[in-house]
Amino acid sequence: MVNQRVIRRLLRWRKWAKRDWAIAASAAGFAVIIFSLSLIFGSWTKRSSGHHPPDPLWVHLSLSENAKSRGAACLDGSLPGYHFQKGFGSGSNNWVVHIEGGGWCDSIEACSSRKRTPLGSSRYMEDEVKFTGIFSQELLENPDFFNWNKVKIRYCDGASLAGHHESEFKNRTQLFFRGQLIWEALMNDLLSIGLSSARQALLSGCSAGGLATLIHCDNFREILPNNATVKCLADAGFFLNEKDIAGHHTIESFYQDVVSLQGVAKSLDKDCVARMKPSKCFFPQEFINNIRTPVFLVHPAYDFWQIKNIFVPIASDPHGNWFKCKLNIRNCDRSQIEVLEGYRNSLLKTLSEFQQNKEGGLFINSCYIHCQTWMAETWHSPSSPRVDNKTIAEAVGDWYFNRNISKHIDCPYPCNPTCYNMDFTGHR
Template structure:
């Protein structure tokens, strides 16, 4: 079971079966959206303001209406911006929110009634934690940077195009790429154009968006700036499920077709692959990324296990249900299959070993996103590999202190892991 304090810090929301049956053809999918509710106390010496400094207001994108950069429902996209201070005044960290995708008109219509499709449902304030924290003890190397949390409301990892709206016959806006470009222009006007150091990050679907836009982000910044990208739990595998079906590839096919995503994908990848949706999988397009990229991913990513390896349609009798909710309940045969999934991930990541400037932290935990949660990013009880936290490993890589290719031993070898237990209420 996960550490009780971590469970108190994380809330997760289950959408109705009907919504996810629509969103994912053939099975019910669950998106876990993390939100940190951390302790009001903070290190007063690490920030020029009190602990309330990490409560950050929502800002709606100023030029969005003029440029037609709308969320799925036509509302204005939003972000949360915290200004840097001291030595971090000219450094920038952008974090893209996660939250899955919609692959049909029906699922996008359902999504636009939530914060993942409309700014009308977004929280007016969020707390910055983990990699977004201004507490030096929690975030030693990025605490005083300019930090942005980009809200996700387009349903296609900021890669949809309005030309596809004509297909659906409903009032849905597929403007992900335009939202991204408008956001970048706004951040450049706020000081990103003078950045000396910058890090683009994202969690889950936001991690995939980080991959997609990494080189574009690099190209918009000053040539002399140090610019790198970090994807957290965004390395989705193109793997068959336990019945041999390519469930995730089929799902991505529908996303690409519905929202015209191909126009945002890597052109070299598109030219060599048989189908466009294959270029939504990082294992295919990382070969063409020019900007240094760091991968944070659990080898037993519970989202991928539940939705790629063992979708509901592949387990009609529920034999896998206890295992996908709590890895400790998996029987020896199921653990063998999970070890095979880990091997597939490491094989796909082997491409990163050859990329100059790339890095990774692949732990053996049953979890999903880890960088923006204080408990898993950098704390006395954080997951470690070779006695290094994720934050320490990322910093060693970003600041070129040493090469970082941290790969954990197989489950259940790492006692520092947070292994989520979704059988508990």
């Protein structure tokens, strides 16, 4: 079971963040509520400034050495950064590179607010973060990747590391839209400290970082040795282009503003952009089948972030009929569960072609959660969610090492007793 003390701390942070860290707002009424990304930050805690013995769980922040010369910068102009933990033994030449998530900003106002947070400035980032789950160095917690080199890329641009500086002329408040340059600078940093000799590598990311993983997956393959085994894992990064319950194109309108504001089009799949407007190519469903590098999707069919913000945003539920349901899926009545099952069916239909990809992998459980790879309790533990009696870590390992076909799709809610379903009741 997920540590409830951690969840309570996250929700206290969420109340502050909802008030002061507005990630996005648009005329269409879309608001990306940052508390729904709380799982991304669950392992963050400030370390004391006193002396303490080295702890492999806690990893220091490094600022990019290449960023300044390349013009790469967070939203506020500060240097981007990452946390690096060196591998050992048989994993010395293997790498897990993970991109942090944290939503997007779609307006000057939203990005200006964001630049005063760790999601827009390295000046506010923790000196150390805790490495667990897919980052863990414990064999029992992370059986396939425990001794690999691990990197956590900090996310500070608000456009899934895909913005371009040419779009900065639009802003009047000294914002830096340089996500693509951040990606390039950090990759050069990592290549210089050993990634260039990688034998095996996995690019992963959670939420907006999962989307960034899919956007940059083939480039990651291109910069590594030809004889290296390179694959990509997106955790809760497959955002559906679905109308909300009121029939509004809430997420599509929002993404259009993000892509337009930050000049994202240049980083998107060229074949996709050639056949439709760039903002639609920010949706993985429009380009995932063009990715040449093997991809694995970890995704909850009842992703609470997508349900709260894409499918049932506040503006489309003016009477609050879905309020209790969104706090806890167990509060949903039969008709609401049927509606959510329809959302699940849309996800599976959208992924039908990807399911036929022989090199692709899937772990779609029926849990009310968002992001499951960073924490031991949901990645690999006795109480972890399972599908076909596999934990997420086992399913990913089977796929990465070609041990077995790894396409696991859960039955509809509430069939899976191993799920950890988030409960926001009492934390409004």
